[in-house]
Amino acid sequence: MAKTEEIKAEVMELGKRARAAARVMATLNTQQKNDALTSMAEALVANSERILAASEKDMEAATGRGIGSSLIDRLMLNSVRIKEMAEGLFDVAVLADPVGEIVKGWRVSNGLEIRQVRVPLGVIGIIYEARPNVTVDASGLCIKSGNAIILRGGSMAHNSNLALTKVIADAVADAGLPRDAIQAVTNPSREAANELMRLNHFLDLLVPRGGPELIHTVVSHATVPVLWAGAGNCHIYVDESADLDMAQRIVINAKCQRPSVCNAAETLLVHRAVADEFLPRVAADFIAQEVTIIGDETTRKLVPQALEATEKDWYTEYLELKIAVRVIDSVQEAIDHINKYGTMHSEAIVTRDHGSARKFTEEVDAAAVYVNASTRFTDGGQFGLGAEIGISTQKLHARGPMGLTALTSTKYVIEGTGQIRS
Amino acid sequence: MAKTEEIKAEVMELGKRARAAARVMATLNTQQKNDALTSMAEALVANSERILAASEKDMEAATGRGIGSSLIDRLMLNSVRIKEMAEGLFDVAVLADPVGEIVKGWRVSNGLEIRQVRVPLGVIGIIYEARPNVTVDASGLCIKSGNAIILRGGSMAHNSNLALTKVIADAVADAGLPRDAIQAVTNPSREAANELMRLNHFLDLLVPRGGPELIHTVVSHATVPVLWAGAGNCHIYVDESADLDMAQRIVINAKCQRPSVCNAAETLLVHRAVADEFLPRVAADFIAQEVTIIGDETTRKLVPQALEATEKDWYTEYLELKIAVRVIDSVQEAIDHINKYGTMHSEAIVTRDHGSARKFTEEVDAAAVYVNASTRFTDGGQFGLGAEIGISTQKLHARGPMGLTALTSTKYVIEGTGQIRS
Numbered sequence: 141m142a143k144t145e146e147i148k149a150e151v152m153e154l155g156k157r158a159r160a161a162a163r164v165m166a167t168l169n170t171q172q173k174n175d176a177l178t179s180m181a182e183a184l185v186a187n188s189e190r191i192l193a194a195s196e197k198d199m200e201a202a203t204g205r206g207i208g209s210s211l212i213d214r215l216m217l218n219s220v221r222i223k224e225m226a227e228g229l230f231d232v233a234v235l236a237d238p239v240g241e242i243v244k245g246w247r248v249s250n251g252l253e254i255r256q257v258r259v260p261l262g263v264i265g266i267i268y269e270a271r272p273n274v275t276v277d278a279s280g281l282c283i284k285s286g287n288a289i290i291l292r293g294g295s296m297a298h299n300s301n302l303a304l305t306k307v308i309a310d311a312v313a314d315a316g317l318p319r320d321a322i323q324a325v326t327n328p329s330r331e332a333a334n335e336l337m338r339l340n341h342f343l344d345l346l347v348p349r350g351g352p353e354l355i356h357t358v359v360s361h362a363t364v365p366v367l368w369a370g371a372g373n374c375h376i377y378v379d380e381s382a383d384l385d386m387a388q389r390i391v392i393n394a395k396c397q398r399p400s401v402c403n404a405a406e407t408l409l410v411h412r413a414v415a416d417e418f419l420p421r422v423a424a425d426f427i428a429q430e431v432t433i434i435g436d437e438t439t440r441k442l443v444p445q446a447l448e449a450t451e452k453d454w455y456t457e458y459l460e461l462k463i464a465v466r467v468i469d470s471v472q473e474a475i476d477h478i479n480k481y482g483t484m485h486s487e488a489i490v491t492r493d494h495g496s497a498r499k500f501t502e503e504v505d506a507a508a509v510y511v512n513a514s515t516r517f518t519d520g521g522q523f524g525l526g527a528e529i530g531i532s533t534q535k536l537h538a539r540g541p542m543g544l545t546a547l548t549s550t551k552y553v554i555e556g557t558g559q560i561r562s
Numbered sequence: 563m564a565k566t567e568e569i570k571a572e573v574m575e576l577g578k579r580a581r582a583a584a585r586v587m588a589t590l591n592t593q594q595k596n597d598a599l600t601s602m603a604e605a606l607v608a609n610s611e612r613i614l615a616a617s618e619k620d621m622e623a624a625t626g627r628g629i630g631s632s633l634i635d636r637l638m639l640n641s642v643r644i645k646e647m648a649e650g651l652f653d654v655a656v657l658a659d660p661v662g663e664i665v666k667g668w669r670v671s672n673g674l675e676i677r678q679v680r681v682p683l684g685v686i687g688i689i690y691e692a693r694p695n696v697t698v699d700a701s702g703l704c705i706k707s708g709n710a711i712i713l714r715g716g717s718m719a720h721n722s723n724l725a726l727t728k729v730i731a732d733a734v735a736d737a738g739l740p741r742d743a744i745q746a747v748t749n750p751s752r753e754a755a756n757e758l759m760r761l762n763h764f765l766d767l768l769v770p771r772g773g774p775e776l777i778h779t780v781v782s783h784a785t786v787p788v789l790w791a792g793a794g795n796c797h798i799y800v801d802e803s804a805d806l807d808m809a810q811r812i813v814i815n816a817k818c819q820r821p822s823v824c825n826a827a828e829t830l831l832v833h834r835a836v837a838d839e840f841l842p843r844v845a846a847d848f849i850a851q852e853v854t855i856i857g858d859e860t861t862r863k864l865v866p867q868a869l870e871a872t873e874k875d876w877y878t879e880y881l882e883l884k885i886a887v888r889v890i891d892s893v894q895e896a897i898d899h900i901n902k903y904g905t906m907h908s909e910a911i912v913t914r915d916h917g918s919a920r921k922f923t924e925e926v927d928a929a930a931v932y933v934n935a936s937t938r939f940t941d942g943g944q945f946g947l948g949a950e951i952g953i954s955t956q957k958l959h960a961r962g963p964m965g966l967t968a969l970t971s972t973k974y975v976i977e978g979t980g981q982i983r984s
Contacts, residue, residue, distance in 0.1 A: 163901065163925070163927075166924070166925070166927075167924060167925060246946065248944070248945065248946050252935055252939060254945060254946075256962075259927075261957050261958075262927065262957065340781070344957050344958075345957075345958060359762070359785055360785050363781055363782050365956065365957070365958040367958070383980070386980040389980060389982050390980065390982055393982035393983060394982075397982070397983055397984075479585065497977075501975045502588070502589060503585070503588070503589060505585075505588070505681075505684065505973075506973060507973060507974060508973070508974040508975075508976060509973060509974070509975050509976070510976045510977075510978065511975075511976070511977045511978065512977065512978045512979055512980055512981075513674055513976055513977070513978030513979075513980070513981040513982075514981065514982045514983050516982070516983035517674060517976065517981070517983060518974075522670070522983070523670065523676060523974075524668065524670050524676075534787065535683050535684065535766050535767075535787070535971035536683075536766075536767060536787040536789075536958065536959045536971070537958045537959040539971050539972055539973065539974075540678075540972075540973070540974045549957035549958070549961050550961055550962075551927075551928065551929060551930070551931060551961060551962070552929060552930040552931070552940075552945075552961075552962045553923045553930075553931050553933075554930060554931070554932045554933070554935055554939065555919075555932075555933045555934065555935070556932065556933065556934045556935030557934055557935075558805070558808040558811060558812065558934055558935070559934075559935040559936065559939070560811050560812055560815035560816075560819070560935075560936045560938070561815060561819055561936050561938035561939060561944070562819075
């Protein structure tokens, strides 16, 4: 109990300091924020040894606990990765500053001049897993957007995160910004994370970055506003009118180019009229690329190598070289399948028919809906939005790739000459 | 336990039906939605008797329970109020349709054409107190923005709400729209409301409309996204450079014109340099209008009628003819007071100094910040945004008066010619 109170006090203290820092951050001009980003980048490189020593401790502990190689790879820092983090900060410095944008402005009949102005959100919390680069990437985006950040990284990367946080917070202070603009929760317990989820009045936004379990926990327990980057159970629908060569290229790209990411395709829907011709062709490519095919009955007739699909497969985000395939009878059936089983991330139709394209883009309920292109383009960089803090699959505030603008709010500024309401 | 399961099943069934209706609502054109609004308005007037009979039951029950007169007044329906609700629907029909707006659009280097398009949120839940007009107002806004709505009104207005819901849902069906676009939770228990707060996957947004207690309950318990219209502890700061005649008009208007609403002023901050001259003048007006003055020490010296202010007064939204008054030393002190005690609603400075105006509008953290105007203008109608569902004091998604746009999301539509990612 005493310990719980202590953790509560620690997290609330972080919140208070962050709020005070956020007040200052909101008044900075772009040059000051860019100078801080440059200072952070330079400090990372200058302090490489110290950061790598901390990372070494995390790696030893992880190896000792028999952690798998893909997790170890995420966790690992080396001098190349430190340079990449620094370059990421320079990239953020180059982006346009969202703060101060006049989103709208008008004058009403009594002469009041109303402007809707973009402002920082204030204090942003982030809970993430064992990827130390998130410590730097998220901090950079928050600094550029004029916010203060409270970081709560995975316990496996504890030493790396504390070292990185110290280096970049010092650098921010060296540049004349409040040191508390970047803080980390030093207590590695789950209780500390839970406190962060309920830090109303101090936290304006909490961003969970990680797997479905983390997001589920945050959504269920948080009382502060949350923006989540959810799963991507993405579909490609090959219409009866599709250019089948194009469809083949798109399907193979969406599934195989990088299967472990959220905008990779997980299910292929094929119109019955072209299934005979299309499925054996695309299946040959899949097999050549070692993709396991899971199919409905019709698919299994056309592709003998296909395994049997169950209801569960339509819901599954495989994130590996595996694809579910279903033959359907109409664009309507494709839309219904996607709206039922999908996660509202990225969905594509391949078609030559204008009406099908229009119906699909209008009726599919997702962050990004594609006509004749791979779902793999759902990404802040590919969209030309610059660095992103994730891809939102929620509908409130931000949907799709979340760039700097997602880290802002607006306020109305109203200037008058003594107007009163009658 | 069996009852809990039943309530759960009922609310989930509402959610499923609403989701199906929302799919259709999203595809409607503006004319179809406007026809439905007209049909609703006409049905209200045509069914006045039936609605008034239901209202009569609620009134009898409320009178029997000895409910206070202001609550009774909110609860009461009569033929004038029914006509007002109908007129409100015609007003919404005249508003521009937010759905289909292309918020942004551009082409990236590989030729992909990206459009960010405004779309309905989907299913909107609303929990409100004993104001039957909200049943109609909220439904009208949801229909116009292409959403389905699930209504959960206060139990005191149960009969009125059910009668109104039946009339407008029938009218929507008569106009060819899905009847389930407007549904009400018929179970009046608190458990039913709690189920609505956790109806993830079916509810895209929950709007609590009511007092701080309701909002607190929803924010603490909801796992679905929430937009709240919070309290307004609004301030007027009279700067040392203020035109004192203008300041007096603004202060009196902001406090007295309609003291029971959220954009009325609750605290007056006066710069020490003008306190001697200003406070006795404005106090005379206050006293003439029967406003109780609660002051700090300096105020009490200048205004003998003032009662003593405690720390709690600075936090209080009186919502009546009562004002807290504090004398301060600088615009910075005014900003700090407001950011500490305020609720981020509407804040005003009266000044002739450009630097003070700029500093105040930049540093005060609120939905609406005024220079030389009354806080009473924070309102969708006064801003020229048309009807509103409330005034958001949160920072995510919508801040300030929430019109139709607050009930929408966006999706990216990306059209290509076979682009794949390399």
